Amino acid sequence: MRQLETPTVPKGLTDSFDRLCQVVAGPVCVAVSGGGDSLALLLIAADWAQTRGRDVCALTVDHGLRPEAAGEARFVAEIAARYGIPHRTLRWESPQPGQAKARRARHQLLAAAAREAGSVVILTAHTQDDNAETFLIRARAGSGWYGLAGIQPLSLSPAEPPGVPVLLGRPLLATPRAALRDLLRTHGEDWVEDPSNENPAYERVRVRRTLAEDPALRVRILTLQERLQLLRQLQDQALANWLTADVEVRPDGALRAPLPLPPGERRERALAALIALASGRTRPLRSDALNRLAHRITRPDTLRPATLGGAIVAVRKDRLHVTAEHGLAPEQVNAIPARLAAMVTACSGHM
Structure with missing residues (x-):
């Protein structure tokens, strides 16, 4: 069968693909559901790769x-x-109902397939519209400015270890969903419409309708997000610098860092990063518990060893020690330095 020519990479996206993928060895994996966003991403990625x-x-x-x-x-x-x-x-061999379970299974399957292909990056088709929707969803949930900055162009996959860390890249965050549909129509391609995208039982569907009815609101949100994103980039780069310069990974998988931890809001993010690395877990910590522990660490002379998120946090000789609460498998321990490096890469926002 004659191969078709892929659509030309739209103006402005080449830099995004280069930043996220250019120095990564192996193939660039693209998560494709069959919907318009992911199909357009696949064809654009194929043209960029060529x-x-x-x-x-x-x-x-x-x-x-x-x-x-x-x-x-x-x-x-x-x-x-x-x-x-x-x-x-990739088939989920033991499907279970529930969005959270399905999401975890999807990330586990995608990460395993990427590793088998010799890749460490998976592209997903989150768009500018997804970012605006995420703003309203997070605002309703009480998120602070850091979360309201929106979906990040690069993040560590929530797939659980062991295995080589995998990153999620999102090159379409500045691209409207409508532009991707137009691209597919131009090239005569159809796509799958998931019926759940029209089901008002889902919050994202209701938010999507709200934004469609008020285009000016969408513009205001995206303008604000752009400013918040600049602030977040500064915070994340500072965290990346701290992880690189101050965090030590011991042969047994324990992590050590000098006290005090970074100031202000970065203290909690730094602590959360150490706990995630030591425990091998990827689920977010409860913000109230994280806040309490971070506050206790500011008074190290009174801090007794504490557990949170599958890790033990203690202070020894003016240094913070974070270890797994339960013993990790050797391959998980050996993967901690690579996960630390991947976390730094994600914070930096480019490969």
Whole structure:
């Protein structure tokens, strides 16, 4: 079958792909559900890869929770084949109801497939619209400015260790969803419409409708997010610098850092990073518990060893020691330096 030409990378996206992917070895993996956003991302990524002499691999997760899922995976495989893009369907062998469980399974499957392909980055199709929706959802939940800055262009995959750390790259955060649909129409490509995207039982659907009815609100949110993102970049880069300069990983997997921890809001983020690294867990910590422990660390002479998020936090000789509450497997311990390096990369926002 004759391979079709992929759409040209839209103006402004080349730099985004370069920043997220250029120095990463191995193929660039793209998570593709069959929806318009992810299909457009796949075709744009394939064109970028061709200009850079890189390989692309499409990954589709079949959760087995909807009867249409298998057909949607075949739909993606057929489109990938027409463009000469390798494709894999990843099946959740023991599907369980619940969005959180499905999300964890999806990330585990995607990360494992990326590692098998020799890659450490997975591109996802979060758009400018997703960012605006996320702002309202987080604002309603009481998020502070750091969370309201929105979805980040690069983050550590929430897939649980062991294994090589995998990063999630989001090159389309400045691209409107409508522009991606237009690109697919221009090239005669259809896409899958998930019926849940029209179900008002989901908060994101209700928020999406609110923004569609008030375009001016969308503009105001994106303007504010742009400013908050600049502040977050400064905070995250400072955290990356601290992780690089001050955090020591011991052969047994323990982490040590000098006291005091970074000042202000960065104290809690620094502590959360150490706990995540030592415990091997990726789930967010309860903010109230993290805040209390971070405050206690400001008075190290009275701090007794404390546990949080699967880690033991203690002070010894003016240094903070963080270790796993329960013993980690040797491969998990050996992966901690790589996870630290990946965390620094994610904080820096580029590879």
